[in-house]
Amino acid sequence: MADVRAARRPSAATTADPAAPPAAVIPVRGGAFARVLIVTGAIILAVVALAALLAPLLSSWGPEEIDPNASLAPPGGGHLLGTDANGMDVWARLLHAGRIDLGIAVAAVALAVVVGTLLGLIAGYFGGWLDDILMRMVDIFQAFPTFILALAVAALLGNGTVNLIITIAVVNAPAYARLVRAEVRSLRELPFVDASVLAGSSTVGVLWRHILPNSLTPVRVIAPLNCGWAMLTLAGLSFLGLGVTVPTAEWGAMISFGSSDIVAGRWWTSLPPGLMLLLCVLGFSLLGEGLQERADARRRA
């Protein structure tokens, strides 16, 4: 790829990551539109999170409680959204699942940001062989489609909440490492860093006070988008039986468990959990898109 010259560079920068900011476009009323996106996304997520927290108050059944008199009961009657093949209340499971889905996704992205940022800081600031080794490792990780990588890591670690958080974090951390490294490399050359070094700050002090805060700008935009993606990955793993398994309430596992009902025309076991996933991921996407729009608007101003 070394031969593809300068003309390639701007496009490579904008297309290498689908979540990367779109190229600066003409000035549109960025501020107001961005606020609409951010507020809508935040409201969606707040409602889902609140519903998950208050789940026991909002449903009369427990998430794993079996109603022996009702298996695959249609919506209505004693069960607001019907029951699944185990006789568990779909509505109760739907609400409770938000805890595990939102929890794992946010925790995994937080872990990925911390680990990726740390690696990026080290690689970018010190450079040299350390940088080479770390970046080649990142290259290997990024040579595979992310979901395939997640499948392999999940098979390696096995399931369980902590292992799933680690799996999704491992798959995402390399992207953050690369992002932060690029920022750090350009920040390192700026005068205020030299000034801080000359003033006698320790390396850790410079990194912590000057480099880190400034290098997190792109991370702040990508992280919400990434949370949505993490949720889809978790649900996908659960769907294939490599993530959370029934009877634990999790949206992907619920969809998987109800998938045989779909062919028989019973919609209530699989449709609602997918809609919840859609809603959450959309919330994260709107939030991310809004933050991006605002960052673009600031850059233009």
Add this chain to the structure above:
Amino acid sequence: MRILRFVVRRLLQLIPVLLGVVVVTFLLVRVLPGDPIRTILGPNATEEDAAAARARYGLDQSLWKQFLDYLRGLATGDFGTSIQSGASVAEELAVRIGPTLELVVLAVTTALIIAVALGIWSARRADRLGDHTVRIFALIGNSMPEFWLGLVLILVGYSMLGWFPAPSGRVDPETDLAPLTGAELIDAALTGNGPAFTSALSHLILPVATLSIVIVAPLLRSVRASALEVLHSEAYVAARTHGLPERVLRRGYLLRATLVRLPALAALVFGTAIGSTVLIEYVYSWQGFGQWALRGLLYRDYPVVQASVLIIAACYVIVFLIADVVQAALDPRVRI
């Protein structure tokens, strides 16, 4: 000539990358917890049975010897023997890869066409109702779990409307389609089997639609952003001010300049699509490469996992190579 030299050089550069993949996968599958021999023998097997089976698959040899044997096999196109089925991995692979490639290539092509058409349409109406509608629909499509969308399409298209066949298999077996490439649509066309062609097509529509809906959003966003940039570039504004006809403007000035950035992203999306097919094949019982690789992974079938990882990595890097060549063809500034 230049392009040919570039392609050959890039293909040569691929060898060390793929060799690295071979080494890493070989070691990693053996680190996976779980024993492939135990999964085929069942719970009642004795230690002697296990040892005999291990010897049959060469798993009793030293790691170094196993690796050399594997490499020697690879050099002659032999991917080893599946521990689960006992069949040649290369033969299983040949049967499985066609249907999956058919699905992915059709879906990515469909998504690209939709993205280019709608993206340019959207950019010309930037910030008006049509533009916002398109963007919101793309965002929703991108937020859906692909396996769930597949189920919804089955619910509507099969269970409720009955327009499409049941989600099991790729072609109606009664059409007696003779397998050639494994890609049913192509096989039917090659053998002139009309009923098989329609059957394969009707089986393909839902999975292809599922995959394209999920992957269209990033492509659409990129096309829209590029088109907006072109529409406001000096070259385009100058051309329009000079009164060039609409057709020339669109073909010569807008389309090509907009497409320049697409190949690299399309290659990336192709990778995402490979990941998604594992889920989509599962939903539609497609019995393709994705399901095969997943089962290999779950049963720790070493030769199958090694072969599928190698194939995915090879596909991925070759698609990026194609993307670079296409980009060079589109963008006169890029020299290869």
